[in-house]
Amino acid sequence: MIAIIADDHPLFRVALAQASSAILGNDALLLQAQTMEQVWPLLRQHPDTHFIFLDLKMPGSDGFTGLSALRTEYPDVPVIMVSAEEDPVIIKQALALGAAAYIPKSVPLELLSDAISAVLNGDSWLPPGLADDVKNAKPLIDNDFAERLEQLTPQQFRVLKMIADGLLNKQIAYEMNVQETTIKQHVSAILRKLNVNNRTLAGIMFEKLRLPA
Numbered sequence: 001m002i003a004i005i006a007d008d009h010p011l012f013r014v015a016l017a018q019a020s021s022a023i024l025g026n027d028a029l030l031l032q033a034q035t036m037e038q039v040w041p042l043l044r045q046h047p048d049t050h051f052i053f054l055d056l057k058m059p060g061s062d063g064f065t066g067l068s069a070l071r072t073e074y075p076d077v078p079v080i081m082v083s084a085e086e087d088p089v090i091i092k093q094a095l096a097l098g099a100a101a102y103i104p105k106s107v108p109l110e111l112l113s114d115a116i117s118a119v120l121n122g123d124s125w126l127p128p129g130l131a132d133d134v135k136n137a138k139p140l141i142d143n144d145f146a147e148r149l150e151q152l153t154p155q156q157f158r159v160l161k162m163i164a165d166g167l168l169n170k171q172i173a174y175e176m177n178v179q180e181t182t183i184k185q186h187v188s189a190i191l192r193k194l195n196v197n198n199r200t201l202a203g204i205m206f207e208k209l210r211l212p213a
Contacts, residue, residue: 001025002046006033006066007055007082012105016053016082019112023120024050036060039070049077051100051119056083056090056211063211064097064141065161068149071098072157078119088133090211091126093140097209098150101125141208151193159186163199164206 001024005016017030024030031046033039037060043049054066061067070079078100083090086104094102101115107127118125126134152160155176162172169187173180187199196202 001027002029002031002049004031004033004039004042004046004049004052006036006039006053006058006061008034008058009055010034012055012082015109016112019109020116023113023116034058036066036069039066040073043074043077047074047077049074051078051080051116053080053082053103056081056085056094062209064093064209065206067094067097067099068209069154069157069161071150072152073154080115080119080125086127086130088130088137089140091130092134092137095124095126095134096139096141096143096146103127145194145205145208148194152190156186156190156193159183160190160194160202160206163187163190164203166203 003020003024005013007013007016013032020030021028031042033042036058039052052070054061054070056063067079067081070077079098080101080103081094081099082103082105084105086106091102100119101124103112103115104127111127115125158176159172162175167175169180169183173183176183190202191197191199194202194205196205
């Protein structure tokens with residue numbers, strides 16, 4: 001089995017590796033990344049990855065943007081969110097955007113194993129005692145937007161992120177090494193799928209995925 005541990009805290013990466021080894025066995029391939037940029041080549045090399053641990057706040061993953069990008073690019077790879085953040089609102093939003101599980105960094109190692117086992121069995125997982133609070137929490141992002149976001153292709157998701165960052169079509173075309181006409185086509189498709197009239201509104205919607213520092 002193959003798992004990716006994406007977290008910028010070395011000690012927690014070690015803890016996640018220990019918990020994963022206990023479930024997957026010593027033969028498991030446990031790959032580590034400390035930035036979102038390091039995650040992508042690992043997934044390209046190992047598209048059959050069984051699951052990925054993703055820190056909510058790590059370099060290159062701004063709030064839920066990393067989770068959403070992973071769900072767009074690799075929808076068959078379960079994502080287990082890990083974070084020091086234990087707000088039920090945040091947890092609910094992570095699950096709504098496609099996370100298979102959410103693990104607060106305060107949980108003991110044995111619960112990490114429970115979460116991994118649940119995800120490998122095709123189930124979702126929440127920390128004991130938080131289920132009711134998460135269920136009753138008010139979502140940060142409405143379900144309609146989350147569903148529309150899932151309709152974007154990986155290329156369209158990248159274009160949307162750069163729109164939110166303030167790049168013009170010409171600049172996006174340069175970054176993606178394509179013709180500007182291709183970007184214009186992507187933008188038109190993005191506006192249609194998100195049901196907005198202009199790129200400014202599309203960028204504002206994307207900003208909902210980001211969390212305050």
